[in-house]
Amino acid sequence: MSNNKLDRELIEEILSGKDHTFKVLYDRYKHSLFVLCLRYTKDRSTAEDYLQETFVKIYSKLKQYDPEKGLFEFWARRIAINVCLEDIRKNSLYTVSLSVVEHEEADQVDVLSHLSTKEMLELIQNMPVGYKTVFNLYVIDGFSHKEIAERLEIAIGTSKSQLLKARKYLQGMIAKKNDVYNASHG
Amino acid sequence: MTFITLAMDRFDEIWRNKFQQEDILAEKWNTPSERVWNNVQESLSTNGLRRRRPMFLLIFLFGFFILSGAAYYFSSFKGDSHLGPAPNNTPFSLHDSQNDQKIVLSGFPGFDSEIETTIINKEVEYDQEKLAKSLVEESEPGGPLRTNGPSLSDTEGSTARINNLLRWGIDMQSNGINGSTEATGMTGSKSELTFIVSDDIEIIHSNLIGELKSGFISHIESSASITALPIRNISYLDFGDSGPFLLKNFDWQPSTFNKGEVGSSKWGIGVLGGISIWDQKVSGAYTGDLSPFNFNYRKRASGWSGGIQLTRNLNDYLSISTALVYEKVQGNSGHSSSLLYSPHEEDPIHSNQGYEIGIATPFGFASAEFLLNRKEFIGQDPVDLLADFESKHSIENISIPIYFKINPLVKTNGINTLLSVGMGFNRVVSITNSLIQVDPNHSAFEYQNINTRFELKDEINLFHLDLRLGLDVELPIIEHYDLSFGVTSMFGLDKIFDSGDYYTRVNRIWIQAALRRSFGKK
Numbered sequence: 001m002s003n004n005k006l007d008r009e010l011i012e013e014i015l016s017g018k019d020h021t022f023k024v025l026y027d028r029y030k031h032s033l034f035v036l037c038l039r040y041t042k043d044r045s046t047a048e049d050y051l052q053e054t055f056v057k058i059y060s061k062l063k064q065y066d067p068e069k070g071l072f073e074f075w076a077r078r079i080a081i082n083v084c085l086e087d088i089r090k091n092s093l094y095t096v097s098l099s100v101v102e103h104e105e106a107d108q109v110d111v112l113s114h115l116s117t118k119e120m121l122e123l124i125q126n127m128p129v130g131y132k133t134v135f136n137l138y139v140i141d142g143f144s145h146k147e148i149a150e151r152l153e154i155a156i157g158t159s160k161s162q163l164l165k166a167r168k169y170l171q172g173m174i175a176k177k178n179d180v181y182n183a184s185h186g
Numbered sequence: 187m188t189f190i191t192l193a194m195d196r197f198d199e200i201w202r203n204k205f206q207q208e209d210i211l212a213e214k215w216n217t218p219s220e221r222v223w224n225n226v227q228e229s230l231s232t233n234g235l236r237r238r239r240p241m242f243l244l245i246f247l248f249g250f251f252i253l254s255g256a257a258y259y260f261s262s263f264k265g266d267s268h269l270g271p272a273p274n275n276t277p278f279s280l281h282d283s284q285n286d287q288k289i290v291l292s293g294f295p296g297f298d299s300e301i302e303t304t305i306i307n308k309e310v311e312y313d314q315e316k317l318a319k320s321l322v323e324e325s326e327p328g329g330p331l332r333t334n335g336p337s338l339s340d341t342e343g344s345t346a347r348i349n350n351l352l353r354w355g356i357d358m359q360s361n362g363i364n365g366s367t368e369a370t371g372m373t374g375s376k377s378e379l380t381f382i383v384s385d386d387i388e389i390i391h392s393n394l395i396g397e398l399k400s401g402f403i404s405h406i407e408s409s410a411s412i413t414a415l416p417i418r419n420i421s422y423l424d425f426g427d428s429g430p431f432l433l434k435n436f437d438w439q440p441s442t443f444n445k446g447e448v449g450s451s452k453w454g455i456g457v458l459g460g461i462s463i464w465d466q467k468v469s470g471a472y473t474g475d476l477s478p479f480n481f482n483y484r485k486r487a488s489g490w491s492g493g494i495q496l497t498r499n500l501n502d503y504l505s506i507s508t509a510l511v512y513e514k515v516q517g518n519s520g521h522s523s524s525l526l527y528s529p530h531e532e533d534p535i536h537s538n539q540g541y542e543i544g545i546a547t548p549f550g551f552a553s554a555e556f557l558l559n560r561k562e563f564i565g566q567d568p569v570d571l572l573a574d575f576e577s578k579h580s581i582e583n584i585s586i587p588i589y590f591k592i593n594p595l596v597k598t599n600g601i602n603t604l605l606s607v608g609m610g611f612n613r614v615v616s617i618t619n620s621l622i623q624v625d626p627n628h629s630a631f632e633y634q635n636i637n638t639r640f641e642l643k644d645e646i647n648l649f650h651l652d653l654r655l656g657l658d659v660e661l662p663i664i665e666h667y668d669l670s671f672g673v674t675s676m677f678g679l680d681k682i683f684d685s686g687d688y689y690t691r692v693n694r695i696w697i698q699a700a701l702r703r704s705f706g707k708k
Contacts, residue, residue, distance in 0.1 A: 061686045139198045
């Protein structure tokens with residue numbers, strides 16, 4: 001029955017001492033949060049570590065969650081992003097790439113819209129860490145360049161240039177994918 | 187250009203929509219392994235998360251109980267029951283209506299007299315530990331008696347622990363003395379009786395006639411009667427050749443001499459003041475999450491403390507003390523944060539923009555209001571600023587500690603060294619944060635203070651407990667007054683700022699001086 005309950009009801013139960021209800025919350029969000037973690041690291045095992053830490057933090061901070069300020073999922077996503085960034089910073093995984101990756105500019109929007117989530121995830125995962133991090137934060141997770149600069153301790157200009165390069169990189173990868181697709185289908 | 191921008195927006199939107207869709211189908215590639223949940227579950231159950239107590243608390247509690255036990259041991263030495271009244275002994279009544287306020291010394295060679303006594307002084311002067319040790323060693327079971335008193339022959343295996351030694355100076359006035367020149371010689375003189383007191387045993391000795399004599403007095407009932415039990419020669423007391431004496435028909439005067447007064451009891455009231463240092467232990471999660479903002483804080487806040495104290499000596503080894511202490515300390519913190527200056531939103535008259543933001547402190551976020559004055563023309567576009575904020579927090583706290591103070595050492599030249607162990611009940615009066623400076627790191631803008639002092643109330647635990655250890659040195663100044671210097675270390679048991687993973691505990695140190703006046707009788 002817990003599976004049909006609203007997030008808010010589940011959270012109230014957990015806070016009142018019914019710890020087992022946390023499993024329902026876990027099952028509800030483990031896929032989406034795992035995909036989020038996979039966007040920040042290519043390594044599946046590392047992504048699982050991120051997910052684990054995310055849920056431990058969610059549990060310990062649960063009483064801080066205020067439903068009036070937004071959906072639980074957004075709040076949980078923020079925690080997951082913090083976990084990922086913390087590890088990236090801690091392990092100095094984030095390095096600003098100065099090399100410019102040039103790719104043909106093309107209108108790949110149509111191609112992109114036909115890719116599956118898994119294929120798009122693989123494209124993100126294959127980017128250099130610097131590109132990937134900025135691209136994830138700005139394009140998908142909705143951070144501003146200023147916020148990214150603060151979190152990654154880089155200049156705002158660096159964040160902007162990394163994003164530009166990330167887009168170009170992705171465009172190049174999509175173009176290649178498209179070429180392969182066209183070749184295989186005559 | 188517009189086309190490219192639109193295409194880029196569309197490009198971003200596809201990515202955003204793909205990964206922010208609410209329902210992601212469960213597939214193998216996006217399903218974490220079982221180990222994740224197992225580890226999460228293990229973390230929740232083993233860490234306790236909300237209930238974990240730091241190791242130092244256990245260590246401190248251990249120390250607390252050890253010291254409390256030592257305090258109890260020193261304060262309540264109980265005589266061994268084996269050394270109780272000998273079976274052959276005849277109890278002597280303490281109350282002798284025919285000899286009110288008089289004592290009769292007997293069993294004292296050449297001396298048997300009635301002497302009126304007045305207790306005029308009492309003080310502790312002997313090395314109790316040494317004396318106790320000698321008593322144990324010298325009281326050989328079955329040893330011969332040299333007086334007409336009862337035998338110790340039934341005290342086989344006996345041991346005695348002595349917890350107090352009191353000496354009464356006695357103004358001795360002869361009243362119908364019959365006997366020797368020695369007795370006559372002491373008429374009208376002042377002499378002393380020394381009582382070594384345990385819960386069920388008292389030892390009495392007198393240096394009457396220049397000789398030191400001793401004897402046990404065992405209580406049968408605390409206020410009804412006693413048994414005088416002479417003892418063997420005690421070398422430490424320099425018993426001499428005359429042997430012990432008996433004290434019989436001792437007039438028990440509860441108003442001047444009763445068991446309640448035997449233990450030393452003395453009150454003291456004083457004022458204290460000194461330095462207070464707060465060691466702020468901010469959680470790693472809090473500082474970690476704030477680290478992108480270059481959050482830094484001075485770990486130690488310092489200030490002053492002052493108050494009044496009340497002490498009661500329970501005996502020569504142990505006293506209990508309480509106080510009412512007010513303390514005020516200050517600490518600093520700072521961090522960077524982004525600010526956006528929008529010319530469209532500035533006050534057109536004063537060319538400034540007002541801000542209300544949250545400033546991070548070791549005790550949570552405090553509001554601050556300030557202005558940025560524009561000094562130069564910057565055009566019409568908003569300017570991104572990365573400003574450095576510096577603020578100071580001020581904490582006021584009231585503390586009511588309760589200590590047991592243990593004096594494990596012999597008083598040297600009147601100087602007392604005391605170990606104290608106890609607990610503090612604290613109430614935070616207020617924690618306020620004042621913004622000191624904002625550096626916008628831009629020559630076109632200037633910080634202007636308007637209302638920067640705000641009290642932190644959210645997530646502050648007003649009541650908090652601590653455990654304390656201290657060391658004091660007491661120096662006598664003049665009669666009834668002493669000065670003490672002490673250091674007290676306090677281990678905070680509660681989080682003062684508590685917001686889940688974000689919290690701050692405080693350990694404190696007081697370095698204080700106190701002036702105390704003593705009163706009451708020992």
